[in-house]
Amino acid sequence: MDSEEDFMSQMSSDDENMNYDSGDALSDADGMSDPIPPQGMPPSANIYPDFDEDYDQPDPDFDLTSKDLEKTKKQAHIVPFNVYDPADIQKQQDGMINEVNMILDMTKEDAAIMLRYFKWNKERLLEDYMDRPEHVLEAAGLNTTTAKPPKLETIPGFMCDICCEDDDGLESFALKCGHRYCVDCYRQYLKQKIKDEGEAARIQCPSDGCGRILDSKSLDILVTSDLVERYNELLHRTYVENKDNYKWCPAPDCPNAIECGVKKNQLNQIVPTVECHCGNRFCFGCPNPDHQPAPCELVKKWLKKCADDSETANWISANTKECPKCQSTIEKNGGCNHMTCRKCKYEFCWMCMGLWSEHGTSWYNCNRFEERSGSDARDAQAKSRVSLERYLHYYNRYANHEQSARLDKDIALKTEKKMVQLQSASGMSWIEVQYLNSASQSLQTCRQTLKWTYAFAFYLQRNNLTEIFEDNQKDLEMAVENLSEMFEKPIVELSDQKLKVDIMDKTAYCNKRRVILLEDTANNLAQGKWLFNGDLNMGSSSSGTSRR
Amino acid sequence: MATNMSAKRLMKELGKINNDGLPPGIELVQSGSAGSELSDWLFDIRVLDENPIYKDGVYRLKFRFSKSYPIEPPEVTFEKQTDRPIPIHPHIYSNGIICLDLLGSQGWSPVQSAQSVCMSIQSMLTSNTKNERPPGDEEFVRGNTLRPRDIEFLYHDNTV
Numbered sequence: 001m002d003s004e005e006d007f008m009s010q011m012s013s014d015d016e017n018m019n020y021d022s023g024d025a026l027s028d029a030d031g032m033s034d035p036i037p038p039q040g041m042p043p044s045a046n047i048y049p050d051f052d053e054d055y056d057q058p059d060p061d062f063d064l065t066s067k068d069l070e071k072t073k074k075q076a077h078i079v080p081f082n083v084y085d086p087a088d089i090q091k092q093q094d095g096m097i098n099e100v101n102m103i104l105d106m107t108k109e110d111a112a113i114m115l116r117y118f119k120w121n122k123e124r125l126l127e128d129y130m131d132r133p134e135h136v137l138e139a140a141g142l143n144t145t146t147a148k149p150p151k152l153e154t155i156p157g158f159m160c161d162i163c164c165e166d167d168d169g170l171e172s173f174a175l176k177c178g179h180r181y182c183v184d185c186y187r188q189y190l191k192q193k194i195k196d197e198g199e200a201a202r203i204q205c206p207s208d209g210c211g212r213i214l215d216s217k218s219l220d221i222l223v224t225s226d227l228v229e230r231y232n233e234l235l236h237r238t239y240v241e242n243k244d245n246y247k248w249c250p251a252p253d254c255p256n257a258i259e260c261g262v263k264k265n266q267l268n269q270i271v272p273t274v275e276c277h278c279g280n281r282f283c284f285g286c287p288n289p290d291h292q293p294a295p296c297e298l299v300k301k302w303l304k305k306c307a308d309d310s311e312t313a314n315w316i317s318a319n320t321k322e323c324p325k326c327q328s329t330i331e332k333n334g335g336c337n338h339m340t341c342r343k344c345k346y347e348f349c350w351m352c353m354g355l356w357s358e359h360g361t362s363w364y365n366c367n368r369f370e371e372r373s374g375s376d377a378r379d380a381q382a383k384s385r386v387s388l389e390r391y392l393h394y395y396n397r398y399a400n401h402e403q404s405a406r407l408d409k410d411i412a413l414k415t416e417k418k419m420v421q422l423q424s425a426s427g428m429s430w431i432e433v434q435y436l437n438s439a440s441q442s443l444q445t446c447r448q449t450l451k452w453t454y455a456f457a458f459y460l461q462r463n464n465l466t467e468i469f470e471d472n473q474k475d476l477e478m479a480v481e482n483l484s485e486m487f488e489k490p491i492v493e494l495s496d497q498k499l500k501v502d503i504m505d506k507t508a509y510c511n512k513r514r515v516i517l518l519e520d521t522a523n524n525l526a527q528g529k530w531l532f533n534g535d536l537n538m539g540s541s542s543s544g545t546s547r548r
Numbered sequence: 549m550a551t552n553m554s555a556k557r558l559m560k561e562l563g564k565i566n567n568d569g570l571p572p573g574i575e576l577v578q579s580g581s582a583g584s585e586l587s588d589w590l591f592d593i594r595v596l597d598e599n600p601i602y603k604d605g606v607y608r609l610k611f612r613f614s615k616s617y618p619i620e621p622p623e624v625t626f627e628k629q630t631d632r633p634i635p636i637h638p639h640i641y642s643n644g645i646i647c648l649d650l651l652g653s654q655g656w657s658p659v660q661s662a663q664s665v666c667m668s669i670q671s672m673l674t675s676n677t678k679n680e681r682p683p684g685d686e687e688f689v690r691g692n693t694l695r696p697r698d699i700e701f702l703y704h705d706n707t708v
Contacts, residue, residue, distance in 0.1 A: 164560035208657035
């Protein structure tokens with residue numbers, strides 16, 4: 001596949017929905033013509049090259065979007081990627097096998113074994129093979145190749161070393177290494193390897209110390225069809241798993257793989273969100289779902305921080321103070337104000353946090369105010385409070401959007417029902433109520449983005465750029481909350497033509513705000529303009545450690 | 549079929565041991581009822597040369613064969629008895645669990661037998677010069693609730 005072409009067609013998928021919506025909404029608003037709501041485009045269909053034909057068909061809407069597309073071609077927050085289904089993956093493997101088969105003049109089975117041995121790195125295979133063919137064959141478990149196809153044999157007087165069976169007419173099998181075992185044992189062995197241990201590419205001869213790898217022709221005569229299926233699936237996996245720029249779509253039961261060229265060392269400049277045909281949006285650089293605009297490293301830090309202490313921090317902030325000397329957190333569970341830290345034995349007053357000995361004779365009654373040690377301690381404590389409060393500020397907003405996104409997901413399920421109700425209530429057609437679907441999807445995507453803007457903001461150092469960022473964040477947030485509110489309205493109101501126009505308008509606006517925010521963050525990230533604080537190491541961009 | 553295979557194979561192994569005997573230093577103490585679901589075999593093994601770590605020591609090995617033996621490896625552990633301690637070795641935990649690649653599904657080959665495993669363990673002891681337990685032994689022994697086959701050992705050390 002040509003990656004350039006796919007890159008563009010991928011972008012079209014995002015743009016298409018967006019421009020389409022906006023154009024539609026606008027025309028409705030202006031002309032008050034009979035509304036033609038956006039159709040429920042399969043969001044991913046245009047990633048298939050086969051679908052290209054569809055675009056050539058004379059469809060006025062498509063023409064419009066493709067013109068718009070020309071204008072907004074390069075978007076910094078979208079990375080190029082390809083989605084492959086199992087058939088594509090098979091085709092790619094077959095292609096490489098055929099190539100090696102032609103160049104090196106070996107059987108396809110052997111070529112496949114060699115390729116798997118070299119982790120599908122064809123160039124390295126060819127190079128190494130040209131250098132020292134014997135050594136490479138040996139290493140891949142293909143020594144002493146002969147042209148004889150594998151077959152089951154009955155050898156008089158044969159005893160199987162595994163089950164010790166020696167009946168006459170016992171069928172046996174041996175790879176080219178000559179280690180011979182009875183068919184039942186071989187099948188048992190393969191079943192164990194394939195089913196239980198999930199091995200495929202490198203199943204070796206059962207003999208101890210023999211590295212000979214079972215080829216697929218031998219496998220064909222040895223195992224039953226249900227195992228072949230599993231075997232092929234496992235082989236598929238090794239292909240994808242061995243390639244650095246391939247990844248499985250992590251959605252449950254999704255068999256597709258994604259190819260994306262973003263390298264590990266680019267991750268501090270780019271947030272590689274990809275979208276599978278199944279609709280799952282996830283990050284190619286780390287195991288998390290889509291987390292634009294926050295870079296992977298930040299996300300990792302943030303998630304760890306939240307897992308550590310967010311809830312706890314909440315409680316601590318409300319209920320405890322820190323020892324002025326060792327900063328251990330102390331909960332006062334009764335008693336007088338004379339505190340002795342369990343850890344460092346520092347004695348202080350719970351009221352003023354000052355050194356206890358400075359209290360002189362007025363024990364158990366803290367009425368002193370300006371004591372040096374006390375104000376220092378209060379300063380230090382205030383500082384840690386501020387940092388905690390700052391964290392909680394961002395965390396609460398992050399968590400809010402996370403929860404809202406969860407609720408929105410429920411709503412999305414209800415949307416379907418709503419759409420049906422709306423159709424019967426208002427007499428609109430299925431196509432005419434699709435705007436609700438667009439709105440619901442837009443809500444979820446925007447919330448996902450908003451959620452991560454807060455984690456992102458937590459690590460940002462304040463400067464002019466953050467002001468712009470916060471403005472963008474605020475705009476998107478307002479737009480999303482507005483849309484969310486409209487979306488919640490009862491059916492009766494939804495069937496109102498004006499509200500429909502409003503919702504479509506707002507949906508388009510949300511999408512646009514989201515793109516603007518992501519573009520801004522992605523551009524600055526690519527140019528290393530963001531300054532992150534604390535221990536977040538983002539390569540060149542983290543210069544200072546100051547907090548606001 | 550599977551049950552038959554394990555039982556039949558064990559019968560054959562037993563027959564061979566009875567016929568040809570075992571190598572010096574290895575003794576079969578008990579061969580549990582072959583043919584039952586799980587059968588246990590017990591061996592006594594001794595280190596033959598003058599290795600000071602194991603001098604005069606006799607160690608009790610327990611084999612547990614599942615019904616998919618010999619496709620699956622047997623579970624092999626040292627058993628502690630009053631006169632049979634757990635041998636000190638950097639790959640043997642003090643609860644008797646042995647970290648040996650040929651007992652894991654990766655290193656196991658169906659061509660191995662109880663006898664060959666005993667010989668491997670015997671030679672593992674013979675060649676050892678370190679009078680120590682594996683690193684983290686105490687913690688492992690305290691915390692481990694898994695059966696040996698379910699533990700993910702890292703076979704990284706090929707020197708001992």
